[in-house]
Amino acid sequence: MLSKPGNGILCAGVVAFLSCSNATVVPFWEIEDSNLPDIAMARADPNWGSAVVYNPEYCEQIGDACGFFRAHAHAHIKLNHTLLASPKLYPALQEAQADCFVGKYGKPHEIRGAVKFLLEVDAAVLGWEIYGDPVKRAEAIRKCAMEAGRWIGD
């Protein structure tokens, strides 16, 4: 496991993964873990209060979508959700809130990448578990992004 500081963006009180004007770069923490059974998750961290852990091998496979799922994990922290031991334990409402948060404030190419991933991926083939109904998640994320003027796909 490798710990490393990342450079995040802070604007309008929203941390870590945004593209916005008047952005200030702030440090935040992400931890690579090739053994993580999920793409990314937020967890309590003894040094930093909270951190996002992600699987760099999954991320390499899914490209731009990885940024979305890392941002989703940051969103759980930002939205003051109680950080849980596994991504699949979050209530559906909090999952939807984190997805929509990134849809509204995330990077457009990562939002588009995640929607494409959710619509096209055969998680069973990959051996991954995708939480919730992927088509419904994709539609909800796209809607949030459109409402915020951040949708760049079809």
Ligand SMILES: [Zn+2]
């Ligand atoms: Zn989540």
